[in-house]
Amino acid sequence: MEPTTDFYQLIDALKADSANSLGLFMPEVTLCVFIALFLAVRLITTKLDLFWVALAGAVVGLISSNPLQLCSGAVESEEMFTGLLVHDGLTVAVRSILMLFLVLFLIFTKISGVPDKEDGADVYSLIFGSTLGMCLMTSANHLLIVFLAIEMAGVPSYVLAGLIKGRKRGSEAALKYAIYGAGAAGVMLYGISLLVGLAGTAHLPTMALQLAEIIPAAGLGEQAVLCLAAVMIAVGIAFKLSAVPFHFWAPDVFHGACAEVNAFLSVASKAAALALLLRLAVGLGSVPLNEVEIPQILEVQHESIMSEAAPTQLVSLEDQVADDKSAEPAVVEETADAPANDTEAEPAADDSDEEPVAEGAAEETIDDEAQAAALATRLAIKQAHDEALSPVRNFIGLLIAFFAVVTATFGNLAAYGQTNIKRLLAYSTIAHAGYMMMSIAPLMMTLGTDHAGAEQAASALIQYIVVYVFLNLGAFSIIAFLRNYVGSEEIEDYSGMVKSRPSLVICLALIFFSLVGLPPLSGFLGKFAIFASLADGYSDTGSMALLILLLAGGINTAISLFYYLGVIKTMIMGEPNEEHHLGDRPVGDMEMTYVILITIPTVFLIVCWQWVAGFADEAVKNFIS
Amino acid sequence: MTFLTILVFLPTLGALVIAFLPSKKDEDGVNEKENQNLLLGATLTVGVLTFLVSLVGLIFMNSTAFDAGLSEMQNAFSFSWIPAFDIEYAMGIDGISLPLVLLTTGVSILAILASWSIKKHVKAYCILFLLLETGMIGVFLALDFFLFYVFWEVMLLPMYFLIGIWGGPRREYAAIKFFLYTLLGSVLMLIAILMIYFNSDLTLLEGDVLTNLESQGVVAAGLAAEVAEATGPVHTFNLVALAELAQTTDCFSADLQWWCFLLLFIGFIVKVPSIPVHTWLPDAHVEAPTPISMILAGVLLKMGGYGIIRICYPICPAGGFELSYFVVGLGVASMVYGAFAALAQTDFKRVVAYSSVSHMGYVVVGFGVWTLLGDGDYWKMGITGAMYQMIGHGISSAGMFFMVGIIYDRVHHRNLNEFGGLYGLMPKYTALAMGLFFAGLGLPGLCGFIGEVLVVLSVWRFSPLLAIISASVVIFTAGYILWTLQRVYLGPEYKGPHAEEIKPVNSREFSTGAILLVLAIIFGVFPNSLIQYMEKTVDQQVTSLNDWREGYEHALEHAEEAEEAEHGEEGEEGDESHSDDTEEAADEHGEGETAGAAELTDVATTN
Structure with missing residues (x-):
């Protein structure tokens, strides 16, 4: 065998992979093209209003992320760029939500007048750059990409926080944000390196496989290192989510930055961080079916296996695995124990989504029979792996549950004392991050034992995100418009506002x-969906x-x-505050229309909730295997 | 389908129309005035239309008329709304909800008639009022637990603003107190709803139960077939199906039912209100404007009672059975406490508010007296009495608050010690007030009497001690009402401020009060006019719950024997957890039952 042919094969495979991946990567490519365009225009002139270009870019991004493909059935899970990224329903859904948000957000900035023409190119390129990072966060399949994506989304937002130049508070916000961000990123990187060092890979599915082998045999030291790594990675994500106790930046940044930037940070950044959290939690907590490969020795014995009934199939399979100590030493120990505690047969039945199809076909041709047997074997191996990973799931579940309770409670209590509307919403954002994180706990607890329950928990999170996009964008846009009218963001200055601007207040x-x-x-x-998944769990x-x-x-x-x-x-109910009453400028038509359009989903989504x-449901269908 | 949907959403539709009417009118081109007559007139039209739809549709029109001879849901329909959670858009009406729906639409009209004292932001007031009405009607008609919860909460916001904007001096405090109490109660309710939902499994229903429900329209068409093919459990939010599950299968463990009953019960008694969660009511009543007080006392409080009889008992019978002494005890305590508190008040409106606490205590008692004696006849009597009390109280308390409102509009104070001599100044008003207050007192021949007497009689077979206490409450009630009448209406002269403002009632006020008084007399003299509608449904519910209870007690004994045979004395520890609330039950039925119940719980959980 000549090394050169191998090399060419590799090159060919990479070419094919890249071409295929690029097709799925169009939204990100779009963003990149437009970032380059903004920067190029900025070099030439500062007079051009780039809003329409930016809007066109966001719309193209939305169209190319193609949310409608979810309507026509679940999206297959596919790896992109040799496994660095993954393209599945979750990617499509969250990316579409981000792009939709980007479109709405750009329109909002145009109406509210921040940024002005001069800053346009800079701000749009920062926003697009940050969104690009968020898209990568939602599709990350490799810890390296996780880190890169978080930084890519983070760095532009540090700059955005100080968008309004010459304001002390804004500069302070930007500096605080950057320092906190850098610290959190450092801790996270350290956690990643620990995990990678232990598992020998940074590719999430492979890592889950490795962990499944390491954990049953892990000593105290290894366990401690694993826990440390998980906590450190959690710190990085908790920073992005502004989860307590890593939330300190949020009120200051929200107070210092303008309402437009707040809208961006509180919605897009949160949505992407939650999607990433979902991916990491599920990625480390279970082994995807298509990662499972059948050990060589077993392949020969398929035909003898397939004639037996499912439960015995598992047992016999495990016996065979047990014979083959050299091939899969770690799995053996786990699977050998498994039949004793009787949990094995039930999950196998739960995963039967694909099984009956395959089995039905198996009666027709021998070829299909072999495939069905192979599938059954792989399912069994996956079960064994998932069984081994249950401590990981429990640990992640409890860790996130703890963060969620503390975050929601603290956020709500702290919001009570605020006098500035943006600070108040910062704490509200923190509390909502807590609610959303709650859904991960039942997901981790039921993953591997109750497929439907796990899917439901993940779906609840997506539903909450969809709702949340409109809510927070609406809230911040109204605050920005009011700032333009009243020139204040103190709650007491809003007193009696209903008399002059009833529609905005309603x-x-x-x-x-x-x-x-x-x-x-x-x-x-959204809350109902999350509470329902908790009750179900x-x-x-x-x-x-x-x-x-x-x-x-x-x-x-x-x-x-x-x-x-x-x-x-x-x-x-308050009386109008005469002192701070700055002008009776009526609400502009554009503002009014925008606010009403953003509020409509809030009121009427209940009628067509099934769509959401x-x-x-479609988004998470192939995500949890 | 269309009929009940129209009934519920007609007020909302009206609110939408009113939103487009001009809120101000130009008089002399300089001063803009609230367009009061147009807006309130439009609201009144919507209210009357809604009432006519309910009355004509339910009593007179053949195709949709309510058949008093049937016990099950009528006019029921159900559509799949959010399949992801098996949520249905389902409504229906039976003997329990029919009187309450009519009460709601009726009292709403009278409240709108009493709304001419509202002078500011009339348009917002009208819109919020009509939204509130949609929520109230929806609660009584919803057959889906989720839909019920949505309507239940829909009422919160309008009520908050109606008290908070148009109320008295401490309105903001009162409004937020009302909001917070109800919200806490409903959060507990939501948790119970979710636990019930995830433990429900329609596949456990035997034979043709689902097909029957489907033919009645109570569950969505095709559900029976779907359930028959289902491989896993099929959850449901349907109230009727949940009741069937609870009473005919062992889908909900005794433990779960106990907890869910408690959570739901707390959620409902906040609304009733019963002690110890009644404290929002006096504040809300005192601060609320007159028409809102009428709605609050006349309709809103009835939702708590409705929830108890529609949801708590049918869906969590084991909890209701175990906690029956707790429920009745709480009701009696409310009656006594409310009466004593009313005696101590000097604010006219507070007296009426505490009389509501006392009178709604009868409702809780009536629902709670679950005894098998006489084939459950006593419980039937209790429930009928409680239902009657809800309607009677809806009429008399709305009337009393309206009477308070009339005098408050004139003299702008409510201090009982500064009234007197109104008999001579406002004779027509005084006559109306005497009648309505006597109705509240429970004088024979008026609507309050029937409910009270039925409830007190039913308690007699449940627990003589509690019966004696509750019967004695009648004396205190007479005490505070007569004393109030004496201080306000009798005496030689009016002692308070603004004496010059006192003028006789106008025709709008008189007709509103007269309608209420006439109703109070009709329902006092012809109780059967109301009882005929609810009789069948109440009978059916009591019978099926009693059937369930016989099976349950049988199982208890069984479990007890088995437990004793197996473990000997170990079972003794089990009754610790329940002993707090069922202490009295132990006295009555002997120690064994409580212990047995706990054991059954243990058995259920371990199995």
Whole structure:
């Protein structure tokens, strides 16, 4: 065998892979092209208004990320660029949400007038660059990409935080954000290196395979290192999510940066970080089916296996694996134990989505029979691996549950004392990050044992994100418009606002009540989906952690009422503040139309909630295998 | 389908129309005035239309008329709404909801008639009022737990603003207190809803139960076939199906039912309100404007009672059974506490508010007296009495608040010690007020009497001690009402400020009060006019719950024997967890039952 042919084969394979991957990578490519365009224009002139170009770019990005493909059935999970990225329903869904947000966000910045013409090119290139990083976060399949994507999304936002030049507060916000960000990134990188060092790979599915082998045999030292690595990586993501206790940057940055940037940070950045968290948690907690390869020795014996019934199949398979110590030493130990505790047969039945199809076909031709047997074998091996990974899932689940409870509770309590609307919304954002993280806990607890439950939990998160996009964008756009009118962002200056600008105030009230989670507004549905997944997880697993999460979520909902209501009360029941009353400029038509359009989904999503639920279900279908 | 949907959303539609009416009118070109007559007139039209739809549709029109001879859901329909969570858009009406729906639409009209005292932001007031009405009607008609919850919460926001914007001096405090109490209660309810949902499994239903429900329209068409083919459990939010599951299968463990009953019960008694969660009510009533007080006392409080009888008992019978002494005890305590508190008030409106706490205590008691004696006849009597009390109280308390409102509009204070002598100044008003307050007192021949007497009689077979206490409450009720009447209407002269403002009632006020008084007399003299509609449904519900209870007690004994045979004395430890709430039950039924219940719970969980 000549090395050169191997080399050429490799090159050919890479070429084919890249060509295929580029097709799936179009939204990101679009963003790159437009970033280059902005920078090039900036070199030539500063007078050109690039808004329409930017909007065109975002629309092209939205179209090329093609959310409609989710409507026509689940998207197959495919690896891109030799496994650095992955393209599946989740990628498509979150990327589409990001692009849709980008379109809405650009229109909003145009109406509110920040950035002005001169800054346009800079700001748009920063926003597009950050969005590019977020898209990568949602599709990351490799820890290196995880880190790169987080930095890529982060660095432009540090600059955006100081967007308004010459404002002390803005500069302070940007500096704080950058320093915190750098620190968190460093810790995360350290965690990644620990994990990679232990597993010998940074490719997530391979890493899960390796972990499945390492963990059953792991000594105390290795376990400690693994836990340390997980906590360190969690720190990096917690920073992005502004989860307590890594939230300190959020109120200051939100206070210092302008409302436009806040909208971007609180929505897009959160959505991408949650998608990444979902990916990492599921990626480390289970082995995807298509990563499982059948060991050489087993392949010969397929035909003898397939004639037997499913449960015995597993047992016999495991016996065979047990014979073959040299091939899979670590798996052996785990699988040998498995039949004793009886949990093996049930999950196998749960994963039967694909099995019956394959089995039905198997009766027809021998070829299919072999395939079915191969599938059954792979399923069994996957089960064994997933069994081995259950400590990982438990650890991640509990870690995130802890972060979620602390974050939601602290965020809601701290918001109570705020006098500045942007600080208040910063804490509200923190609290909502907590609610959203709650959904990961039942996901991790039921992953591997209850396929439907795990899918439902992931779907609940996507549903919440969809709702949240409109809510926070709406809230911040109203705040930005009010700032343009009143020149203030202090809550007391909003007093009696309903008299001069009733429509804006009513829309803000609807959005705030939706953030509390009152039916029939859309925020309730997001919360309902997440609480439902918690209740489902609890009734399936009986885990106390999930019950505590459910109760904490409920109580937090009641707490959060206070501060949202406080703002509404001031605006509607307060007396107009004559001192700070700056002009009676009526609300512009553009502003009004935009705000109403953003509020409409908040009020009416309940009628067609099935669309959102269906979208989210499709998004996670092939994500959890 | 169309009929009930129209009934629920007609007020919303009206609100949409009103949103486009001009809110201000130009008089003399300089001062803009609130367009009060147009806006309130439009609202009144919508209210009357809604009432007519409910009355004509339910009583007179043949195709949709309510058949009092049937016990099951009528006019029911169900459509799949959010299949991802098996949520249906399902509504229906039976003997329990029919009187309450009519009460809602009726009291709403009277409240709108009482709304001419609202002078500011009339348009917003009208819109919020109509949204509130949609929420109220929806709660009584929803057959899907999720839909029920949505309507339940929909009422919160309008109510908050109606108290918070148009209320008295401490309105903001009162409004947020109301909001917070209800929200806490409903969050607990949401948790219970989710636990019930995820433990439900339609595949456990035997034979043709689902097909029957499907033919009644209670569950979505095709559900039976779907369930028959299902491989895994099929969850549901359908209230009727959940009740079937709870009473005919062992889908919900006794433990789960106990907890869910408690959570739901807390959620509902916040609304009723019963002690110890009643404290929002006096504040809300005192601060709320008159029409909103009428709605609050007349309709909103009834939702708590409706929830208890529609949801708590049918879906969590084991919890209701174990906790029956807790429920009745709480009800009696409410009655006594409310009456005593009313005696101590000097604010006219607070007296009426505490009388509501006391009177709604009867409702809780009536629903709670679950006894098998006489084939459950006593429980039937209790439930009928409680339902009657809800309607009677809806009429009399709305009337009392309206009476308070009339005098408050004139003299702008409510201090009982500064009234007196109104008999001579406002004779027509005084006559109306006497009638309505006597109705609240429970004088025979008026609507309050029937409910009270039925409830007190039913308690007698449940627990003589509690019956004696509850019967004695009647005396205190008479005490505070007569004393109030004496201080306000009798006496030689009016002692308070603004004496010059006192003028006789106008025709709008008189007709509103007269309608209420006439209703109070009709329902006091012809109780069967109301009871005939609810009789069948109540009978059916009691019978099926009693059937369930016989099976349950049988299982208890069985479990007890088995447990004793196996473990000997180990079972003794089990009753610790329940002993707090069922202490009294142990006295009545003997120690064994509580212990047995706990054991059954243990058995259920270990299995």
